[in-house]
Amino acid sequence: MKLLVTGGAGFIGTNFIRHIRQEHPDWQMTNLDKLTYAGNLENLKEIQDQPGYRFVKGDIADRKIVDALLSGEYFAANSLRPNTRDLRPSIVVNFAAESHVDRSILDASPFIETNVKGTQVLLEGAKKHGVQRFIQVSTDEVYGSIDRGRFTEESTLSPSSPYSASKAAADLLCLAYFKTHHLPVVITRCTNNLGPYQFPEKLIPLAITNALEDKPIPIYGDGLNVRDWIFVDDHCKALDVVIQKGKPGEVYNVGGGNEKTNLDIIRKLLELLNKPQSLMQFVTDRPAHDRRYALDCARISTELGWKPAYSFEKALSATVDWYLKNEPWWRSIKSGEYARYYEEMYLKR
Ligand code: NAD
Ligand code: DAU
Numbered sequence: 296m297k298l299l300v301t302g303g304a305g306f307i308g309t310n311f312i313r314h315i316r317q318e319h320p321d322w323q324m325t326n327l328d329k330l331t332y333a334g335n336l337e338n339l340k341e342i343q344d345q346p347g348y349r350f351v352k353g354d355i356a357d358r359k360i361v362d363a364l365l366s367g368e369y370f371a372a373n374s375l376r377p378n379t380r381d382l383r384p385s386i387v388v389n390f391a392a393e394s395h396v397d398r399s400i401l402d403a404s405p406f407i408e409t410n411v412k413g414t415q416v417l418l419e420g421a422k423k424h425g426v427q428r429f430i431q432v433s434t435d436e437v438y439g440s441i442d443r444g445r446f447t448e449e450s451t452l453s454p455s456s457p458y459s460a461s462k463a464a465a466d467l468l469c470l471a472y473f474k475t476h477h478l479p480v481v482i483t484r485c486t487n488n489l490g491p492y493q494f495p496e497k498l499i500p501l502a503i504t505n506a507l508e509d510k511p512i513p514i515y516g517d518g519l520n521v522r523d524w525i526f527v528d529d530h531c532k533a534l535d536v537v538i539q540k541g542k543p544g545e546v547y548n549v550g551g552g553n554e555k556t557n558l559d560i561i562r563k564l565l566e567l568l569n570k571p572q573s574l575m576q577f578v579t580d581r582p583a584h585d586r587r588y589a590l591d592c593a594r595i596s597t598e599l600g601w602k603p604a605y606s607f608e609k610a611l612s613a614t615v616d617w618y619l620k621n622e623p624w625w626r627s628i629k630s631g632e633y634a635r636y637y638e639e640m641y642l643k644r
Pocket of ligand 1 (some may be wrong): 306328333354356389391394432485487488494502540
C-alpha cells in the first residue's frame with residue numbers, strides 16, 4: 296500500500312502514522328502537512344528517518360504540490376528515484392483541517408480555505424491520477440445536535456459552527472466526486488477523540504494541563520453538553536479497517552459509545568489528578584454550542600467488524616498518564632504563540 300496522509304503532524308494524524316508503522320511496517324507513507332499552529336514534527340521524531348516514511352511540508356490547497364505528489368513526480372524531481380510510477384500513492388487519507396470550533400467562530404476563512412478548497416484540490420488530484428481509495432476523515436459535528444436518539448449515516452447534515460459547516464461542505468464534495476467521477480471515496484464521521492498528542496486547546500488536554508498548572512478550567516455554559524468520546528487508537532483502527540474493507544461511496548459513523556457531560560469529565564479528571572474541584576470555572580457559553588452528539592455505529596460494526604476496544608475510564612487514564620509523562624511537550628506549546636491566543640480567548644469569556 297502507498298498512502299498519502301495529509302495533516303499527519305496533528306493529533307489524530309500522528310497517532311494514525313504511528314499505528315500504521317506498527318501494524319503495517321511495509322506500507323509506504325508520505326505525510327503532507329502545512330505545519331500550522333496545530334502541526335508538530337516533534338510528534339514523529341522517532342519515525343522521521345525510517346525507510347518507507349517521508350515528510351513533505353505543504354498545503355493541501357496548493358494544486359502544484361498535490362499534483363506533483365499524486366503523480367509521483369515530486370520525488371523523481373527531488374532526485375530520489377527515477378521511476379515515478381512506483382512512487383505514486385494509491386490511497387489518500389485526508390486528516391488535514393482546521394479543527395477547532397472556537398477558532399472558526401473567531402475567523403472562518405482558514406476553515407474554508409483548507410477544509411473546503413483543500414479537500415477539493417485533493418479530490419481533483421486523486422481523480423486525475425487514478426487514486427484507488429480516498430478516505431475523508433470527517434466528524435459527527437456535521438449532523439448538528441440531537442436531544443434524543445442517534446444519528447445514522449442517512450441523517451440530514453445540519454452543522455452549527457463554521458468549522459462543522461466547512462466539514463459538511465467537504466463531505467458533500469467527496470460524495471459528488473463519487474457520483475460524478477466514480478472516484479472511490481469513503482467518508483468516516485467520528486466522535487470526540489481523546490489521547491496522546493492532542494493540542495491543549497481542546498477540552499481534555501486543556502483541562503489536564505491547566506489542572507497540573509493549578510490554573511482555572513473554563514466550563515462553557517452549564518457544562519451539561521454531551522459528547523461521545525473515543526480513544527484515538529480506536530479511531531485509527533477504524534480507519535485502518537475502512538482503508539482495507541470500506542465500500543466506495545459509503546459513509547461510516549465511528550463512535551466510542553461513551554456519552555459524557557463536560558462536567559462528568561472535568562470532575563473525574565480533577566479526581567485522577569488529585570486537584571480541587573474548585574478549579575472549575577463557569578464561563579460564557581460558546582455561541583451555537585451543540586447540546587449533544589450521538590451516533591449509531593451499526594454499519595461499521597456489522598459490515599466491517601470494527602468495535603472500539605477502550606472503555607472511557609481506560610482511555611482517560613491512558614491520556615492522563617501520557618500528559619504526565621510528556622510535560623516538556625505540552626509546556627513548550629503552552630509557552631509559545633498559543634499562550635497569547637489562549638489569554639485572549641479566556642479574557643473574552
Ligand atoms: P489537528 O488540528 O490536531 O491537526 C490538523 C493537522 O492538519 C495539523 O498537523 C495541521 O498542520 C494540518 N493542516 C492544517 N491545514 C493544512 C493544510 N492546508 N494543508 C496541509 N496540512 C494542514 O486536528 P485533529 O484533531 O488531528 O483532526 C484531524 C482530522 O480529524 C480533521 O479533519 C478533523 O475534522 C477530524 N476529526 C477530529 C476529531 C477530534 O476529536 N479531534 C473527531 C472527528 C474528526
Ligand atoms: O465531535 C468531533 C469534534 O470534536 C471534532 O470534529 C473537532 O475537530 C474537535 O475539536 C471536537 O470538537 P468539540 O467542539 O466537541 O471539542 P472541544 O474540545 O473544543 O470541546 C468539547 C466540549 O467541551 C464542548 O462541549 C465545548 C466544551 N469546552 C471546550 C473548551 C475548549 C469547555 O467547556 N471549555 C473549554 O475550554
